[in-house]
Amino acid sequence: MPSLLLRHADVIYTCDDSRRVIRQGYVHVENGRIAAVGAEPAPPLAADEEVSATGCLVTPGLVNVHHHLFQTLTRAVPLATRSTILDWLFAMYPIWAEIDADAYYRASLATNCELLTSGCTTNADFAYLMPEADGEMAAEEIRGAHETGIRFVLVRGGMPAIEADLEQRLRPLMGTHLDRLLDRGEVLFPKLEATLRRFHDTSHGAMLQVAIGPTSVTYRQPEYMRRFADVAAAYGCGMHVHFDPRPDERATMREHGSRPLDFLRETGWLTPRTWFAHSTLLESEEMRAISAAGASIAHCPRCIVRLGKKVARVGHWRAAGINVGLGVDGAASSDMSNLLNELRLALVLHRVGGYQDSEDPAQWLTPEDALWMATRGGAQALGRDDIGELSAGKCADIAVFPLRRLSLAGAVADPLGALLLAGSDPYAACTIVGGRIRVRDGHMVDVDEAAAFDGANAAATRLLTAARHRTGIDFTRQA
Numbered sequence: 001m002p003s004l005l006l007r008h009a010d011v012i013y014t015c016d017d018s019r020r021v022i023r024q025g026y027v028h029v030e031n032g033r034i035a036a037v038g039a040e041p042a043p044p045l046a047a048d049e050e051v052s053a054t055g056c057l058v059t060p061g062l063v064n065v066h067h068h069l070f071q072t073l074t075r076a077v078p079l080a081t082r083s084t085i086l087d088w089l090f091a092m093y094p095i096w097a098e099i100d101a102d103a104y105y106r107a108s109l110a111t112n113c114e115l116l117t118s119g120c121t122t123n124a125d126f127a128y129l130m131p132e133a134d135g136e137m138a139a140e141e142i143r144g145a146h147e148t149g150i151r152f153v154l155v156r157g158g159m160p161a162i163e164a165d166l167e168q169r170l171r172p173l174m175g176t177h178l179d180r181l182l183d184r185g186e187v188l189f190p191k192l193e194a195t196l197r198r199f200h201d202t203s204h205g206a207m208l209q210v211a212i213g214p215t216s217v218t219y220r221q222p223e224y225m226r227r228f229a230d231v232a233a234a235y236g237c238g239m240h241v242h243f244d245p246r247p248d249e250r251a252t253m254r255e256h257g258s259r260p261l262d263f264l265r266e267t268g269w270l271t272p273r274t275w276f277a278h279s280t281l282l283e284s285e286e287m288r289a290i291s292a293a294g295a296s297i298a299h300c301p302r303c304i305v306r307l308g309k310k311v312a313r314v315g316h317w318r319a320a321g322i323n324v325g326l327g328v329d330g331a332a333s334s335d336m337s338n339l340l341n342e343l344r345l346a347l348v349l350h351r352v353g354g355y356q357d358s359e360d361p362a363q364w365l366t367p368e369d370a371l372w373m374a375t376r377g378g379a380q381a382l383g384r385d386d387i388g389e390l391s392a393g394k395c396a397d398i399a400v401f402p403l404r405r406l407s408l409a410g411a412v413a414d415p416l417g418a419l420l421l422a423g424s425d426p427y428a429a430c431t432i433v434g435g436r437i438r439v440r441d442g443h444m445v446d447v448d449e450a451a452a453f454d455g456a457n458a459a460a461t462r463l464l465t466a467a468r469h470r471t472g473i474d475f476t477r478q479a
């Protein structure tokens with residue numbers, strides 16, 4: 001593999017244990033790993049390629065810990081643009097039920113490119129919707145990711161039940177096709193294990209890993225949750241689930257003399273291998289328990305805004321000692337897959353209404369906190385110690401962001417603050433994964449972006465058309 005020397009960076013945020021920040025620095029890369037990081041002048045170093053980072057800020061490659069790649073094919077659907085979560089799902093499920101292996105490939109290819117151009121180098125995709133009859137969906141999704149060169153974690157999921165009253169609302173429109181969304185345990189678990197055996201790589205620097213988990217906590221089916229935990233323990237892989245107990249779910253648990261937290265504990269889900277998605281409605285005791293277990297949270301700010309959720313009190317999470325990573329969430333509930341923009345929103349969103357919810361401004365995130373969440377926080381959530389920092393021996397996953405932009409003019413006191421608070425340019429100048437340059441000047445170097453775009457649009461049109469024919473729903477009607 002060619003060696004690289006990244007030189008004359010205005011500033012490097014290493015995100016190493018001492019949070020070293022280097023002004024006028026270099027990064028030397030050999031065999032896909034960081035060989036050295038330091039201040040210029042760099043010692044005489046042999047490198048196949050020298051990359052100028054003049055006028056740029058360098059960080060570890062960003063880590064996305066929550067996505068649903070297939071949702072890229074249902075972005076900005078008018079019927080769902082003004083909907084809260086259940087009505088949004090009502091509009092989405094008929095389209096998602098048409099998913100096939102080709103659609104997975106197209107969504108994966110286009111979306112992983114989008115992530116890479118925003119400086120993201122590792123993407124964890126929660127693929128909870130993989131209908132049973134189509135075993136090759138995981139392989140096609142992975143093929144799309146592989147072609148972009150991103151480091152990939154496939155969270156092979158399952159959908160045991162449809163939320164709240166949605167089954168009654170959708171059944172008359174979708175008939176038996178609705179069952180295509182659901183996974184029955186007796187079929188699902190052998191498939192999960194087959195996916196783990198086929199793709200899960202536990203080696204240092206792995207480009208592909210597998211984690212598992214159901215889309216939501218199945219309070220009525222403890223055996224289902226326990227089985228996920230048993231499989232994860234057997235394979236040493238991560239576990240992921242949307243954990244955001246609704247008031248009605250809490251009430252149901254109370255009726256049975258239990259609580260969501262007890263349920264997680266009893267089914268083996270409070271572990272360091274677990275990362276929960278969203279968790280915007282946590283109670284204080286739940287925060288303490290998640291922290292004590294060493295579990296993590298995937299924070300997805302844009303989804304909160306888009307679906308009108310309660311603003312997550314990130315300051316409270318961090319005060320409780322919870323490790324937090326950042327996610328863009330599925331593009332149907334966030335519309336975009338730009339992780340740099342997600343950092344920008346994370347930095348300010350949790351301050352909204354903060355006084356009412358007694359979050360002290362001293363708990364508000366700093367730009368370095370947001371970067372830490374998107375690098376080390378994400379790496380820890382995924383159970384990895386080989387990514388998320390720029391120090392010798394770690395994977396050479398690097399993001400280079402341009403500072404000489406009009407939107408940053410005058411922001412000279414703090415380059416990271418300038419990028420995250422003032423910056424509006426969504427692209428990285430250069431993104432490197434495992435020592436290979438994947439993005440230059442905001443564009444993929446070895447993927448045909450136009451073909452990826454056209455392929456995703458064709459797949460999205462196909463799904464939308466099929467869903468309309470099947471259900472009679474006009475998805476282009478504004479809600």
Ligand SMILES: [Zn+2]
Nearest residue numbers: 068277329330
């Ligand atoms: Zn999600």
